[in-house]
Amino acid sequence: MGELIGLLKVTVVQGKRLAVRDFKSSDPYVIVKLGNQTAKTKVIYSCLNPVWNEELTFSLTNPAGVLNMEVFDKDRFKADDKMGRAHVNLQPIVSAARLSKILQVSSGETTLRKVIPDGENCLVRESSISCIDGEVVQVAWLRLSEVESGEIELKIKLVDSSNPTSAPHGTEELMLANRNSESGKK
Template sequence: MGEVIGLLKVTVVQGKRLVVRDFKSSDPYVIVKLGNQTLKTKVINSCLNPVWNEEFTFSVTEPVGVLNLEVFDRDRFKSDDKMGRAHLNIQPIASAARLRRVLHVSDGETMIRKVVPANDNCLVRESSVNCVDGDIVQDVWLRLCEVESGEIELKIKWVDHPSVARPQAPLV
């Protein structure tokens, strides 16, 4: 595993139109993976449009990987049911962070790049990577694969690792 180049703060905001896996509803939770790091949201009982608003922090190393999500329905007496999966290439946000350092963008809001739905992501619609007051952020809606319906909203924020942060004036 390579050197840490930054942190990725991922907020799992909400799900929409998730599939029914129990009698009339589901008890969904999301597993989020980046490399060998795995984190899990809380379970929202009996809900097909859950709101989690849970933030997770992942270390990002070179080569920059893919953020993977799996949604499950929690069951008490049998194994949990799959409710879909999605993935997002995080190279665009990592590249935007490098570009921000080169261009010294820090004030206001600047769109750095657009990301369109493609084979290397599960985007529902075009998304933009923005620099907002020095922070690199991206809001995305991901379509769940291998399932009849369902989308997950994420808010992603890049945090530079101290070793790659902008140089500061030396102390005297």
């Protein structure tokens, strides 16, 4: 395991136009993975445009790697159906966090970087990485692959574990994130 960068707080905000996997709807949930750490949202029943607004916390180490997501339809009597997958390269947010430290950005809102959709990512549209009152945040809409339709909105926040003002409970949350990675669940 590499050097600890900080905490990655991933808010799974919502889904749009998800695929139908039951009779007329689906019961979607999202599994998010970073390395050997895994976390899952709650199930939203009978909904193709779910709103989760759930924050999942991971410990982030160098090299940053990729955040992977899979969307599933919860089924009661058989295996859950796949509803697509997506990924986000975390290197841009890590680079932006380094830049914010160098520039000593601590108040207001400053756009640090823009990431454009290409063949290497799942972005639906351009995604901005900003420093908002000292916190580095990326909002991204991701297109689900291996499925006929669907998009997921994420808000990704990188909390510097060495900055006590940005993470008042940083040590406790970091221990929890490390414990989650060992147990494989949130």
